[in-house]
Amino acid sequence: MSADERWTGGEMLAVAGSLQVQDGDVAVVGLGLPQMAALLAQRTHAPSARLLLEIGVFEPMPTEPSAGIADPRMWRGATAFGTTLEVLGVMVHGGRVSLGLLGALQVDPWGSFNTTEVEEADGSRRRFRGSGGGNDISSNAGRIVIVMTHQARKFAETLTFLTSPGRQVGGRSRADLGLPGEGTCAVVTDRAVIAFGPDGAALESVHPGEHPDAVLADTPIPLAVPHGGTKETPAPTARQLAFIRNELDPKGWYTS
Amino acid sequence: MSTRPDRVVSLHELAAGIPDGSHVALAGFAITRNAVAFAHELIRAGTVGLSVTQVFGGIETDLLVAGGAVDRLTYASGSLDRFGLLHAVNRALQTGRLELSEYSGLALALRLHAGGLGLPFVTTRSMLGSDLLAPLVAAGQVKQIESPFDGAPCLALPPLRPDFSVIHVDVADRAGNAVVDGPLWSIPETARASKVVLLVSEEIVDVGELDPSRVTIPGSLVHAVTHVPRGGHPTAVYGRYDYDAGHLRSYVAAASAGAEEHDAYLDRFVRGVSTFDEYLALAAA
Numbered sequence: 001m002s003a004d005e006r007w008t009g010g011e012m013l014a015v016a017g018s019l020q021v022q023d024g025d026v027a028v029v030g031l032g033l034p035q036m037a038a039l040l041a042q043r044t045h046a047p048s049a050r051l052l053l054e055i056g057v058f059e060p061m062p063t064e065p066s067a068g069i070a071d072p073r074m075w076r077g078a079t080a081f082g083t084t085l086e087v088l089g090v091m092v093h094g095g096r097v098s099l100g101l102l103g104a105l106q107v108d109p110w111g112s113f114n115t116t117e118v119e120e121a122d123g124s125r126r127r128f129r130g131s132g133g134g135n136d137i138s139s140n141a142g143r144i145v146i147v148m149t150h151q152a153r154k155f156a157e158t159l160t161f162l163t164s165p166g167r168q169v170g171g172r173s174r175a176d177l178g179l180p181g182e183g184t185c186a187v188v189t190d191r192a193v194i195a196f197g198p199d200g201a202a203l204e205s206v207h208p209g210e211h212p213d214a215v216l217a218d219t220p221i222p223l224a225v226p227h228g229g230t231k232e233t234p235a236p237t238a239r240q241l242a243f244i245r246n247e248l249d250p251k252g253w254y255t256s
Numbered sequence: 257m258s259t260r261p262d263r264v265v266s267l268h269e270l271a272a273g274i275p276d277g278s279h280v281a282l283a284g285f286a287i288t289r290n291a292v293a294f295a296h297e298l299i300r301a302g303t304v305g306l307s308v309t310q311v312f313g314g315i316e317t318d319l320l321v322a323g324g325a326v327d328r329l330t331y332a333s334g335s336l337d338r339f340g341l342l343h344a345v346n347r348a349l350q351t352g353r354l355e356l357s358e359y360s361g362l363a364l365a366l367r368l369h370a371g372g373l374g375l376p377f378v379t380t381r382s383m384l385g386s387d388l389l390a391p392l393v394a395a396g397q398v399k400q401i402e403s404p405f406d407g408a409p410c411l412a413l414p415p416l417r418p419d420f421s422v423i424h425v426d427v428a429d430r431a432g433n434a435v436v437d438g439p440l441w442s443i444p445e446t447a448r449a450s451k452v453v454l455l456v457s458e459e460i461v462d463v464g465e466l467d468p469s470r471v472t473i474p475g476s477l478v479h480a481v482t483h484v485p486r487g488g489h490p491t492a493v494y495g496r497y498d499y500d501a502g503h504l505r506s507y508v509a510a511a512s513a514g515a516e517e518h519d520a521y522l523d524r525f526v527r528g529v530s531t532f533d534e535y536l537a538l539a540a541a
Contacts, residue, residue: 031337038360054361055285055312056439068337070286070314072494081439084311085369088362094379115333115386116358127346132312134335136382137362165385177385178409188308253338 002190007236010245010255011188012207014040015236017101017147017188021137027099028092028137031068031238033147034101036244036254037188043243050064053093054133055132056082062128065249100144101136102164106154109221111166111184111196113138113146114159130248131163138164143185150189155221166195191215193233194223202226205233263432263482265485270454271297274420277305281418282370283446284491286337287499289436291424293318293532294456299323300527305487309418310334311364311442312517315338315491315504317362317510318342321354322518323526330416332361343511344518347535357397358388363413365442371413372448377412384409403541421450423486425473425481426459426496429464432478433471438494439521440472447473455481458496484532489539503539 002009010033017168021027025048029038039062042049050059053069061077075081084156091097104113105128115214117127117136138144144166167174167183175184181217186204187194192215202224206215212230216223249255271294271504283288295316298306306326310317312335320326322344329349334342348354359367360382370378383398384390389411391399410523425434434455436443447453453473460483472477490500490507510521529535 029325031335053439055288055441067339067499068286068335070288070312070337070492071499072288072492075494076440083360083439083444084441085445086367088365093362125350127349128341129335130313130331130358131335131360131388132388133361134333135386135388136362139360139382139384139386159387162385162387169385172385174385178381179384180381221516 003207007241008256011236011241013147013149013188013190014244014255015240016193016207016233017024017145018044019186019234020145020186021046021049021099021101023048025099026052026091026097026132027101028052028054028087028097028141030102030134032103033254034103035066035074036068036248037103037147039248040240040243044240052087054084054098055088056084056087063247065251067251084133087244088133092133092136092140093139097137097140098142100141102134102137102146103143104146104154106156106159107146107187108156108159109200110168111144111164111187111201112159112169113161113164113166113184114161116161117162125160135164139179140181142181144183146187148187148189150191150218151218152218155219157221167198186240186250197225200224203230205231207233210234219255260431262430262473263478263480264430264460265482267293267482267484268299268455269422270294270480270482271301271303274298274303278304279307279309281421281446281450282308282310282316283421283423284310285312285441286314286335287339288492289424289494289505290314290321290488290491291422293484294422295319296526296532296535298325299522305360309362309416312344312445313345315507319526321345321348322511325520327355330357330361330364332364332488334510336508337505340508340512343508344420347515357392357395359383359392360388360467365445365524366448367413367416368445370418373446375415377411377414379410381410383411414450418450420452420454421446423447423452423473424454424493425455425457426493427459427466427489428455428481429459429466429475432475432481432487433466433474434473434478434481435466435470436472444472447477453478454536456484457481458485458487458493486536487532488534489536500539
């Protein structure tokens with residue numbers, strides 16, 4: 001959804017997600033909206049960000065939309081092809097990745113997340129993709145940004161399945177569990193940016209047209225108000241929107 | 257003068273060599289380089305009771321599960337990228353018809369790596385603190401240990417040695433030396449781990465025609481190779497052909513509609529033809 005008719009919720013999400021990518025990041029990117037956010041960052045404020053795909057692709061610069069990580073369109077412009085052991089092993093487990101940009105079905109108050117299965121209203125479980133490299137990335141990368149659409153049911157005190165550890169699990173810190181990196185530092189949705197720190201989650205900013213109280217009502221995990229208050233997320237620029245609409249996702253597969 | 261082995265067989269012979277109950281590792285990734293021709297042939301052969309390992313589950317595993325060939329699955333994830341999920345796999349998991357061992361992508365690739373090298377075990381910190389861990393520990397497939405050097409928490413994973421692996425390659429010579437173009441994900445580890453390596457190749461050339469520096473899988477590891485041009489359809493093979501979006505959409509429509517609809521797809525496109533060429537003609541019609 002979008003609270004502003006000048007752009008769609010997906011476009012706002014891609015823009016807000018892209019702002020989490022810093023120039024110089026070495027980032028492993030999941031399929032779908034994370035791809036959009038990473039490619040947008042690469043073409044705007046973070047031209048020296050380097051992307052990696054767990055399928056064994058180094059530094060792609062795709063110029064047309066793709067159906068996902070396994071779509072050869074996503075590999076265009078790569079500097080090297082290799083193996084999963086090189087990307088998830090040497091780069092991620094080896095401590096050479098600063099950012100994981102990933103999707104999630106469900107997030108808990110400490111930024112742990114679920115990409116495996118959800119519980120339906122009748123108590124049955126509906127399976128999705130599973131971990132793939134998501135657990136490896138969230139266990140070993142410097143920081144994690146989750147990019148997902150905003151629905152109340154996606155925020156839960158207890159996850160249906162904890163695929164990927166966040167800042168702590170069951171009261172145990174990452175260091176205590178044996179994990180490097182800081183874990184989840186932000187969840188970016190089509191309504192807000194939720195920051196995660198050592199003390200938990202805070203409503204960092206709401207997107208233009210959104211009211212913090214409305215977002216809080218639809219985010220059923222403890223959310224602090226950051227020092228200085230909840231800000232407004234910068235609106236998409238004409239350049240960002242043009243890039244999304246003309247090059248990144250002209251058919252609106254991910255951002256319509 | 258020494259001679260080189262000739263390992264070329266028909267697709268029918270390749271599939272017929274896999275007994276019921278075998279552990280078969282597959283090496284496609286979602287919708288790319290999937291051994292679809294092999295999966296079709298195995299379904300037609302009526303093979304059952306398989307244990308399948310695939311690091312990034314794709315359409316060939318979904319086909320085999322829909323065809324009733326698989327009892328057990330070991331994977332890190334499964335999808336058809338933007339086209340959808342592995343509906344047959346997910347349905348069989350939900351009904352309990354399929355037994356699952358689920359890992360992170362790196363953890364499973366490391367188990368195959370250990371299998372290939374004959375290592376007693378490998379270690380990682382991936383999966384610590386996650387819900388992936390408990391079922392694997394309970395099944396004796398992972399142990400939580402401390403590093404014998406610095407006491408750091410980590411996991412020990414045993415080697416994985418599938419009976420067979422089936423890998424879709426670009427070019428192979430008649431002795432099975434094979435080239436895979438594009439990204440390789442867990443293809444090398446899958447081949448190295450397996451007791452018997454079977455290749456499905458887009459092209460076959462004579463021994464001596466391949467530049468050894470381009471060979472991804474040495475023939476020394478390979479037992480048989482078969483020639484099936486476009487054998488990955490409807491998935492993409494890098495540099496050769498794109499995925500068939502229309503066919504993938506109709507596959508997902510059938511697979512997601514339910515087991516009966518999925519079976520009707522198999523009746524039409526797999527059991528209703530006798531060769532992969534017939535399937536390709538039907539799919540193009």
